[in-house]
Amino acid sequence: MKPTIVLFDIDGTLIVAGGAGRRALETAFERCVNRPDALEHVRFGGMTDRLILQQAFDAIGIPFEEKLAQEIFRTYVAALEDELERAEHFRVLPGASDMIRLVRDAAGLSVGLGTGNIEAGARLKLKRGGLWKHFSFGGFGDDHADRGELLRSGAERGAKQLDCPLSRCRVVTIGDTPRDVHATRRLAELCPGVETESIGVTTGSFSSEELTLAGADYVFAGLQADGVLDAIRLPS
Ligand SMILES: [Mg+2]
Structure with a gap:
């Protein structure tokens, strides 16, 4: 072999993860750009996080900027920790x-x-x-x-x-x-x-x-x- x-x-x-990832990213979009709805039509299965962000930015008409993406990722990671802690269906x-x-x-x-x-x-x-x-x-x-x-x-x-x-x-x-x-x-x-x-x-x-x-x-x-x-x- x-x-x-x-x-x-x-x-x-x-x-x-019982939806913890999606909820954490929604929180990040809410906190960073005040658009918790950005992910409404984005399907997560098999996607990459950067592609999810690109599609969400497109959906709400915000151009993809690396600085904003990094801010959203940082906020997402902090929110994910909380979400995972209370994710009953994990x-x-x-x-x-x-x-x-x-x-x-x-x-x-x-x-x-x-x-x-x-x-x-x-x-x-x-x-x-x-x-x-x-x-x-x-x-x-x-x-x-x-x-x-x-x-x-x-x-x-x-x-x-x-x-x-x-x-x-x-x-x-x-x-x-x-x-x-x-x-x-x-x-x-x-x-x-x-x-x-x-x-x-x-x-x-x-x-x-x-x-x-x-x-x-x-x-x-x-x-x-x-x-x-x-x-x-x-x-x-
Ligand atoms: Mg998978």
């Missing part, structure tokens, strides 16, 4: 903790994140579920608005950890939306020669049919399902 970098999505794949999804540990402890595998969350948000969400301690690298929403590009950032960090050039590695992504699958395709375009595979899990809002149609190499009912680790370890 080639040295393999495994990049986990967060929301809908490892945890469900949960770690079945099998997530065990799967992360299995991947982390297996020879030739390196476990990381491939998430649209900015790193500070990812940290808070995963800390709430006791999972943050398992991760030492990832591609995050701070790296890029484009999910494929942020996967590349994560993959490059994983290759460094494996002490192997990325061109000789395999990258496996695990996510719950067609956007995760498409981003994995994009990663393959961005890094010619790198073997990529995507695993879809139906623990979010998308069905097995939708993930298969998007081009997922494997689809499972969740991380507890038989065969997930085999799919990670064995190229198709």
